[in-house]
Amino acid sequence: MxxxxxxxxxxxxxxxxxxxxxxxxxxxxxxxxxxxxxxxxxxxxxxxxxxxxxxxxxxxxxxxxxxxxxxxxxxxxxxxxxxxxxxxxxxxxxxxxxxxxxxxxxxxxxxxxANAACLGEYFYGGGKGVPTFLSITLGTGVGSGLILAQRLCTGRFGSGVEAGHMVIEPNGYPCACGRRGCWETLVSGPGIIRRAKAKLKKMSESKLARGFSPEGQGLTPEIIFQAFRDGDPLARVVVEETIFYLAVGLANLINLFNPYKISLGGGVAEAEEIMCSQLMEQVNNNVFPTIRGKVEIFKARQGYxxxxxxxxxxxxxxxxxx
Ligand SMILES: [Zn+2]
The missing domain is CATH 3.30.420.40 (ATPase, nucleotide binding domain)
Incomplete structure (x- = not known):
């Protein structure tokens, strides 16, 4: 270009x-x-x-x-x-x-x-020179952008690509878009907090659970990730679930679009607990055998x-x- x-x-x-x-x-x-x-x-x-x-x-x-x-x-x-x-x-x-x-x-x-973030990464970040490239931003919501054969994929009505609203759990939590169990309800910052809150009353052995009221007021993904590093059992379950749901969604997208590379950005992707070898392993277990291990997933370089x-x-x- x-x-x-x-x-x-x-x-x-x-x-x-x-x-x-x-x-x-x-x-x-x-x-x-x-x-x-x-x-x-x-x-x-x-x-x-x-x-x-x-x-x-x-x-x-x-x-x-x-x-x-x-x-x-x-x-x-x-x-x-x-x-x-x-x-x-x-x-x-x-x-x-x-x-x-x-x-x-x-x-x-x-x-x-989300498409702007994708273009930023595509032209000046880790997606440079990659003909088919996907960028995912995990923040308050889940944003996504797709470069398909060097073109920005916006779709017939201009609202593409909304990977955050692909349904992962059809009977899951209601999403702002009107459906249930969208990817965004599971792996966005608020999604992670909500899953943690649901466990606060059930896991009394967790220090994290004892430190918060059952409503979980003030709980953030950063607190959960820190508790994971400290070996907290509740935080471990929440992080493992996050990796699981993240891997399911990423594998869906890889099977659909066969991108060369995927960037993950936003606050949640900053956490080493999420961007780990376990995530890659689970993604690879879920994609077609022929593309296993061939798609690079990296932390977005453009950031803020x-x-x-x-x-x-x-x-x-x-x-x-x-
Ligand atoms: Zn949705």
Whole structure:
């Protein structure tokens, strides 16, 4: 894919933070700013913040800015420039691109945040040069992006690829999407906490269980992982379950798409207890024998700014969607 000259402005809007930065065609962030989203103040306020950030950053350089790449946590229609639905921000259909172009004088491209993270890893991280590549982000939810034969797979309606909503347990916990037992309900941060909470009353031999009320107020994945390292039996069960569910989902995806590589990002993937040889072993036990051991799964290298850089890449690389 041919590189373009000039800088791009990448903006990644999350439920908690807005990250914005000037990115060059090597994926380097030349200048960045992070501010709280304050989503409770409404869409108009958040858009005004994005406008101010964009104007400030673009005025700070003499170089040509090709455009703004805006990553939103939900469904977008890039062709028409609309946010379609961002449940996390409580945004419905909004004419985002038109507003921002008018306010900044720059053309705007929209992308789903998980797809932005995928592009960031694909162009500048561990997915570089890999024709079929999958990125998974394990955080508050489970985000995913797929590069299929060098094209970003967004599907017919632009909402692909939602691996987090593939059902793993049909009679499982209700998911925000309306189904039950989605992958996200099992291996996201809140999913891990919920499974741990359900065991608090049942495992009195666990120090972790004794340290929390039956409601598990204040329990976090980090506390669970630390307890696992300290040999706690409850934490061990929760971590083993997490690896099991993670492996089932990854094996499904490997069998479906035969990617060369998969990156795992987000807070949960930071834990060594999760990114371990046991995970790889279980994945390999679940995939077709012919592809056993052939797919590399690694920790995402782009990390915190992956979405920002990926959003900017919309202007720095030619990207086809499928
Ligand atoms: Zn779901």
């Amino acid at each position: 041919k590189k373009k000259n000039g800088l791009a402005l990448g903006v990644d809007v999350g439920g908690t933070r807005i990250k914005a930065g000037l990115v060059d065609n090597e994926g380097r962030i030349l200048k960045s700013q992070v501010i709280p989203t304050q989503r409770e103040k409404g869409a108009e306020y958040v858009l005004k913040q994005i406008e101010n950030l964009s104007n400030e950053l673009s005025k700070s350089t003499a170089e040509k800015i090709l455009g703004v790449g805006l990553a939103l946590p939900g469904e977008v229609d890039n062709q028409r420039g609309y946010c379609l639905y961002c449940p996390n921000l409580k945004w419905g259909k909004l004419e985002v691109s038109k507003y921002l172009t008018k306010a900044t004088g720059l053309p705007v491209k929209l992308v789903n945040d 700014y992956g979405g920002l850089v990926g959003a900017a890449s919309l202007w720095l690389h030619k990207i086809e969607t499928i």
